[in-house]
Amino acid sequence: MKKSLSLYLLIVSVLFTLFTYMYYSKQVKFEKERLETYKIKAKDSIFQLKTQVMEANYFSLEYNESAQNYLENYDVNKLIPIITESLLNYNDSKEGNEFTGQDKIGEQKFIINKIKVLNHRWIIAEYSDGTYWGEVLLQYFIEEDDSITFKILQTFIYPKN
Template structure:
């Protein structure tokens, strides 16, 4: 009788393990199919947009910290008779112009090796701040820069805070 009890318990445990295996496999196949469908959708969206590169991750909603999608900043600029594209272009031009200075960009409070630090990327957060990446060939960092546009539409820049990554 005892032998039969162990045999029945073994068969019962084997059946339960088989059920778990089959259900787990079906669940895994379903997840893999969903992942494949999502990848196809992403590829279709990239092809439809015509661009595979983006400066911001696309999550379906606009990034909350951009000059282009900030109604308060757009209204502020509209009152100054400016558009977001004009401001972005003026700030970018000024940042790149400062890169041409001897010894590097004066907005970067660090001393770079050789030619000095140069601003490589920028991202306008709103109508007053811009985030930048800078490098000197060996070292790199990030900075937050405040910009103001006067009545003559001249851009004035000042560094709020900078961070240098050490090797």
């Protein structure tokens, strides 16, 4: 009886070990396949995101070689923050930023919140007073003394909902 019980236990333990081995080998294979699928999806997603970023930055001084060639005397990576800072400095005015093209409507003044330097000549900016908001297209010039002047080309304020 002891021998048969030992034999049964041996057979059960071998079967248990065999089933466990088969389960984990299939589990590892499944995980590898799933990982490969995720890698492919991730590469596709990264490619799509890169494409979207390139499309979004098509009108940007950082990626426009013709505009950079026009500004050959300047380092574009240093120039963009200077332009942005020069325009944002007008937000400190008591009446608001004069380059929004808007007079005060209520108690709050209009200030520029976001700026995108499109090329060697144009800027698009978003402005608001907390209630109303709009966009403005500006032209900028770099003077001989390296100061920057701005000119409003077009401005638009969205109606209040």
